[in-house]
Amino acid sequence: MAAPAPILQMSGICKEFPGVKALTGVDFRLLPGEVHALMGENGAGKSTLIKVLTGVHEIDAGQITLGRTPVAFGSPLQAQQAGISTVYQEVNLCPNLSVAENVFIGREPRRLGRIRWKEMRHRAAGLLARLDIHLDVSAPLSSYSLAIQQMVAIARAVDISARVLILDEPTSSLDAGEVAQLFRVMRRLKDEGIAILFVSHFLDQVYEIADRMTVLRNGRLVGEYLTSELSQVELVGKMIGRELADLEELDDKPKELAEVERSRPFVEARGLGRPGSVEPFTLTIHEGEVVGLAGLLGSGRTEVARLLFGADHAATGELSVGGAPATLRTPRVAMTHGIAFCSENRRAEGLIPDLTVRENIVLALQATRGWSRPIPRRRQDELVARYIEALKISPANPEHLVKNLSGGNQQKVLLARWLILEPRLLILDEPTRGIDVGAKAEIQRLVASLADGGMAVLFISAELEEVLRLSHKVGVLRDRRLVAELPNDDDLTTGVLMETIASGGRA
């Protein structure tokens, strides 16, 4: 197609937050009737770009042109009025109101101030039918699936202002069928000439729906490409960039399994299981051993960890810790046995954003001592300084609020909290998810050195390469069952792991 004039043009966008340059001279353009994917790792500046575009943040430098007029939005509402609507991952509608009301609230058709319900329902049904969605618009929104709710949000956005539609991670909580529905709706809107900015972590989806993509890295523009002209491998290379080399520094394979197996077993689970959570499994973790857990999301990886930490109760089987039988009734009991658990939801379950780095780090240690025996401030400062240095937490200021740290550094703070307890078994659930490549490499290096020092580590990650790089042996989970336990020797590759996950260990 002949390239029409861009509907939206952003040039030289700069945005700085205290201590962080979020965007540096980024250019971005959006053509009418295209789906344009914004790609980059976490922290690359995708969300910041969207936020400056929709008026959540102000830009420090640069220019935004919508149509032909330069614009600067002070709020998402202003952006919406100018024709830029955003639909976020979590649906921002009122679940207690009907579908029709959610589409029209604030803009209800009225006569003499009286809302005309019939017309409103009629128009809402028509609008949704245009997107090929047929449903009872008078039913409350909460009676429909998340996918439908999201499409209602899109219908509302499109009806208010139909020029630019931003979809920020719309697919992350949808299943495959729902994604297909969403894509059908997106194609339809695209055909109507609406420019769609699409953000997703799923490369396959991007390749399915997007015409063009813009890649960001570390707040800078890497380039704009046609999807058809850039292979997935090239794309990943551009997203990760030169820092790929960082990862290679780590020794490719950890120590021989035979060597660590000679040391004392720290945790032995025999037939440990819990109905509905994970089927009985047998797993031994030796001192100084890194055991990786691989498997798809929801395969029972986290559930294994929760059983070993006492967060869930085992219904069957027995557990021995440090050679003696143990019953872990609560996480507190597990902690007294020297087990630490770094949860995957660091925001929801781990860190307290409004406390400082120091306060977050000493939290678990303080908890083991009880509130009546506070840790002396001087001791706190010593400990915290030591771990800030060891983990290279940046900024290296113990009084910094945790919420102002990047994801990688937040993860390090959480790690420090558990390391300070000097655990004998450290359970790490997705410790590197959503953090940048540099921090990832540092955390991997740290895990390796902790194991060298004799700590047992249970390492859970969705990234098979990472599991392979660190683990002495790998447990593979599938459908809530531990299907295989593979020694990490030269024959074990990500391909073998994937096959095991797919076949359930029968191959």
Next chain:
Amino acid sequence: MSQDILVTGKPGKPGKPGKAAGGDFGRLGDRRKYIPVLATASLLVAMFTVGGIRYEGFASGQVVLNVFIDNAFLLVVAVGMTFVILTGGIDLSVGSVVALSTMISASLVTGQGWPPLLVIPLVLLIGAVLGFVMGCMIHYFEIQPFIVTLAGMFLARGLCYTIGTDSIPITDETYTALAQARIDLPGDMFVSPSVVIALAVVAVAAYVLHYTRLGRNVYATGGSEQSALLMGLPVARTKIAVYTVSGFCSALGGVLLSLYMLSGYGLHAVGMELDAIAAVVIGGTLLTGGSGYLLGTVLGVLVLGLIQTVISFEGTLSSWWTKIFIGLLLFVFILLQRLISARRT
């Protein structure tokens, strides 16, 4: 195009074009939302039936009308409370504002000899302004409604005693005439002008809630304040408006109470805020906001009133049994709401 976009979690009776009885709330979209109101209605019918069987002279229209006459002021106050609770807030100041309104009315009419036609609008204005100020504090300073209206409750109650510590009787002719007036109905029945006023308030409030943007914004704010903000709805105006409405209704309730009692007193309406909240909750409105109907509130007030009637017909029971029954009912209705909202999710 095909019908292949399937809707998961279909609501009850999809596709059946229900009668548009006046808004989406009138459709059969999701019947479960009517369960609390229906439960209250059945309870009311059951109480009336049992009372009619047990007591001579209970099953008459006038008994029902007397419940209205004796609770007109509570009904008006509960209407205001419904607005507040629908947004997810609470207003603890209503009882005190009622007392303050009776006190101001009595002192101006009896003490100063002002004409009621001047005093009543003034009292209503004072109530509305009090509500407006509390609404502003709640919204702009992001303070819990509980604590702001608790402060308002102490303030208004205290102000009563700066006017006078004793009961002030009202002897003004207009007042006594209004208080003693009867509006005759067919079948030898009658109501007081207060009942007419209260029902008018209910009708206007129901219209506002279901047919105006303000009303729908009340529901939206109660459903999800964050979403309402992001959808560009005037959340600030809505929240302040509901407390203003509640303040106005309290003042009007106070005027009706001063007609009923023919006096102003700082100890009038002690604990009425709790009666109003109880009526709203028994009427099926969720304390978390966003769900409920004004009709439910009317039924809730009637249930409370009928309990008192039953106990007075019983004769031997102490009036404290009223409280015990209200307490038990509240437990039952809160559990019912819990069950319904649990099944929804």
